[in-house]
Amino acid sequence: xxxxxxxxxxxxxxxxxxxxxxxxxxxxxxxxxxxxxxxxxxxxxxxxxxxxxxxxxxxxxxxxxxxxxxxxxxxxxxxxxxxxxxxxxxxxxxxxxxxxxxxxxxxxxxxxx
Amino acid sequence: xxxxxxxxxxxxxxxxxxxxxxxxxxxxxxxxxxxxxxxxxxxxxxxxxxxxxxxxxxxxxxxxxxxxxxxxxxxxxxxxxxxxxxxxxxxxxxxxxxxxxxxxxxxxxxxxxxxx
Numbered sequence: 584x585x586x587x588x589x590x591x592x593x594x595x596x597x598x599x600x601x602x603x604x605x606x607x608x609x610x611x612x613x614x615x616x617x618x619x620x621x622x623x624x625x626x627x628x629x630x631x632x633x634x635x636x637x638x639x640x641x642x643x644x645x646x647x648x649x650x651x652x653x654x655x656x657x658x659x660x661x662x663x664x665x666x667x668x669x670x671x672x673x674x675x676x677x678x679x680x681x682x683x684x685x686x687x688x689x690x691x692x693x694x695x696x
Numbered sequence: 697x698x699x700x701x702x703x704x705x706x707x708x709x710x711x712x713x714x715x716x717x718x719x720x721x722x723x724x725x726x727x728x729x730x731x732x733x734x735x736x737x738x739x740x741x742x743x744x745x746x747x748x749x750x751x752x753x754x755x756x757x758x759x760x761x762x763x764x765x766x767x768x769x770x771x772x773x774x775x776x777x778x779x780x781x782x783x784x785x786x787x788x789x790x791x792x793x794x795x796x797x798x799x800x801x802x803x804x805x806x807x808x809x810x811x812x
Contacts, residue, residue: 615799621738626702626789626803634798670738676799684730684791684801686740 585610587675589687597695602660604690606647606673609654615676616649616656621689622669630658630671665694698724700792702804709780709811716776717807719790725770726792730801731763734787743788746773770795780811 590605608616615634619627631640636651645660656673673687699722707715719729728747732740744754746767754760767773773792777784787808791801 617800619803624805626700626805627791629800629802632800672740683742683745684799689738691738 585612585614585675585683585685587673587685587687589673589690591690592688593691593693595693595695596663598664599662600694602645602658602663602667602692604658604671604673604692606656606658606687607654608656608673608675610675616647617674617676618645618647618656618658619672619674619686620669621672627672632676663692663694665696668692668694698722698792698794698797698802700726700790700802700804702788702790702807704807705805706808707810709809711781711811712779714776714778715780715807715809716774717788717790717809719773719775719792719804721771721792721802724792724794724796724802726773727770727795728793729767729773730791730793731765731773731775732789732791734789734806736786740789743775777809780809782811785809785811 586609588607617632618630620630621627631642633640633649639648647658670689670691672689675685701720709715730745731743742755743758746752746765765775787806789806790804
């Protein structure tokens, strides 16, 4: 069945460091891929999405490329800020084979000032 | 922009009583609404997917008898947690799908259930 794997449970960086959050997925279809961000006390917010394989999505300095070859959708940011501290979820959208949206386990980013 | 409001934000209820939570989509038409429970470990469990004019699909371990859902129109959905016990604690999130933006889910800020 469809699945999403995020490897890191927690990432701690200093401001201006490079962020890389690993995400791989498994599906037989062609779903949309998302990254959501959840700040403390709030619901998840859409950060970016990519609907087509081999395309890149970007928002607020974050980028992710939908790579069908490696079935990956890693999240990157060149220079993090303390305000980026949050939990980030890689999400597999539904497609013709499945109706569910599948969340990764989340990666807690902690950026030190 | 697309906004989703959930209320109440937080409820403390006695064990064995029930809690109803509501989800309001503003600025878009929510053709389907997914109800999730987020555990203290931050993982998401899908409870059910509700699509207007279709049967509600409940996930394994969740039933209509325990989590009845109403989705009467394209802007509103409600879910009740009946006979709540300690294992029902958590943050309940409503994710509404915008008909005009494909499969993007817009989430409310959640309704936190505390059972004492």
